[in-house]
Ligand code: SF4
């Protein structure tokens with residue numbers, strides 16, 4: 001089963017829920033941190049990294065000796081990532097989505113592929129938990145290709161917990177697509193509610209069952225609960241503010257280790273998801 005843990009808004013406790021649920025399940029579980037622009041699950045899981053791989057994506061290179069300036073490559077590219085200007089053909093690698101279309105249509109085979117570095121994928125372990133995260137190269141604008149590389153590590157014989165990036169744009173969709181369940185983490189504030197509505201909209205388009213964790217549930221107002229009821233999104237867990245949790249977080253410690261009574265609650269959360277996904 002793949003559970004994607006997302007939130008419209010950053011800083012709601014998404015990583016806390018992902019890592020504590022993984023540690024509570026304990027074995028045959030993977031954490032894939034797909035927040036490749038700012039991965040932080042490793043700060044809590046403290047995995048031993050065993051493998052580091054540089055990931056690349058194919059982009060076009062043009063041999064002007066073979067090019068006849070027909071312009072077909074520029075016509076097929078939907079992203080304006082290759083253009084014919086005067087007597088030359090210019091590829092813009094930062095805009096390229098690696099579809100291979102320009103290479104296919106080139107009548108003179110003037111286009112070949114080279115690799116553009118996306119970042120690195122690191123894989124390791126912590127006790128029974130397999131850990132994988134991506135780190136996007138500084139300056140790289142497109143994170144979905146690296147997120148897809150991280151997701152390639154998902155195993156069918158394990159529980160896969162994906163820590164998705166915040167927001168509702170392409171990187172989040174790349175982290176939620178194909179999941180069996182999306183767990184949305186929010187907080188009961190006007191900002192939390194606003195971004196939750198966007199996140200629920202995205203999950204509905206993908207047609208994936210979803211549920212809600214409300215963090216700092218004893219603060220703010222009750223509008224998030226009213227919205228959840230109105231939209232028929234089950235509230236699966238409420239985490240009230242607790243100074244001991246905030247202190248554990250600031251030290252990079254797991255809640256379930258600092259406050260062991262929460263282990264059962266996170267395990268219960270997983271079982272409720274299991275039932276809803278089934
Ligand atoms: S590979 Fe696709 S996206 Fe990239 S330049 Fe060629 S046609 Fe455009």
Ligand code: SF4
Nearest residue numbers: 067068070071073106
């Ligand atoms: S399709 Fe090939 S031959 Fe035509 S302009 Fe592009 S690179 Fe040159």
